[in-house]
Amino acid sequence: MSTPQQPIPSGFTAASTTSDVLRGLDLTGKTAIVTGGASGLGRETVRALRAAGARVMAPVRDLARATAALAGIDGVAIEPMDMLDPASIDAFAARFLAADQPLHILVNSAGIMACPLARDARGFESQFATNHLGHFQLTARLWPALVRAGGARVVSVSSMGHYFSPVVVDDPHFDRRPYDPWAAYGQSKTANILFAVALDDRGQASGVRAFSLHPGGIAGTGLERHVPVQALIDNGVLDADGKPIHDPARGLKNVAEGAATQVWCATHPRLDGLGGVYCEDVDIAPLAQPLGGAFTMADAAILRGVQPYAVDRGTAAQLWHLSERLLGLEACR
Structure with missing residues (x-):
């Protein structure tokens, strides 16, 4: 049964941190994989899950960089994997499966944003x-x-960036339309939400539940490397001196606050028996009104909720079948 796309409410707020979410929870005996675990929200997720007792593995593209970044977190298993290399993904998964162990938590946190066409x-x-x-x-x-x-x-x-674009199923790779870095980012973030919808539909019978989320605007993680500093200042993400503005009520968070929602989705008992929903500010997000007009970075500070096209079950099924065809695999069967 699908979970309503509406706040629970959870008891947490936009200013809640990973420590708040995990207070009183013991993850001993649980195994987690966190992609993007060497920086930003991924690194904070790794740290928080380890602090709660989970065994954590971080598959990364740059082993040396990740080893240095995670040096202060004891007991993290670092493995090579490149998200753009299908053979690398298969090899990592094969190594994990060879150990014949369960995987309790998979946090798909790695990502790129608004980059030039590649x-x-x-x-x-x-x-x-x-x-x-x-x-x-x-x-x-x-x-x-x-x-x-x-x-x-x-x-x-x-991300709230899903407001920039739905998934264009007929041309996901911009082969027949002009490339726009924000439209491409928005499409990929909408795809993350639709993936959770479809995965949860398929996984419930096997005890696998799926969630997606908007962490908030967190400057300084490196994700914004392709965005001009002046654009971040103009849109109220950075102050006039180029320093991050901290205002959780407007979605402008530090890393511990930003990672709180993904850690909540991954661990909290309040979500037992639920799934397939998009979350924000450590709660299930409301369903938003369809966006009329263009979306900008500044809108992310005032808008809340998920666009209907991002949680449409028919579109989720379309994307699932497209993804299987593009990758040449049958998934989760």
Whole structure:
């Protein structure tokens, strides 16, 4: 049964941190994989899950950089994996499955944003390939371990950026339309939400539940590297001196606040028996009114909720079948 797209409410707020969410929870005996675990929200998620007792693995593209970034967090297993390299994803999953162990938590946190047009070796647009298809493939390959857990959660880190664009199923790689970096980012973030909808439909019978979320606006994580500083200042993300503005009520958070929603989705008992929903500010988000007109970064500070096109079950099924075809696999069966 699908979960209503409306606040529970959770008892937490936009200013709640990962420590608030995990207070009193013991994750000893749980195994988690966190992509993008060497920086920003991913690193804070790794730290928080380890602090609560989970065994945590971080698959990363740059082993040396990740080793340095995670040096202050004891006991994290770092493995090589490149989200744009399907053979690399398969190899990582095969190594994990070879240990015949359950996977209780998969946090798909790696991502890129608003970058210039680039294509991988298959000709796939890089934001769609990294943010959606790479995580789709990883989840599909790890499916036996998720089922073995007898109660697992898959968390996809999306964004309010999904307002920039629905998924254009007929042209996801901008082969026949002009490339726009924000439209490409928005499409990939909408895909993250639709993936959670479709995965939850397929996973419920096997005890696998899926969630997506908007973490908030967190400057300084490196995700915004392709966005001019002046644009961030103009849109109220940075102050006149280029320093991050902290205002959780407007969605402008620090890393511990930003990662709180994905950690909540991954661990909190309040979500037991629920799934397939988009969350924000450590709660299930409301369903928003369809957006009329263009969306800008400044809108993210005042708008809340998920666009209807991002949680449409028919579109989610379309995207699922497209992803299987593009990757040449049958997923989660």
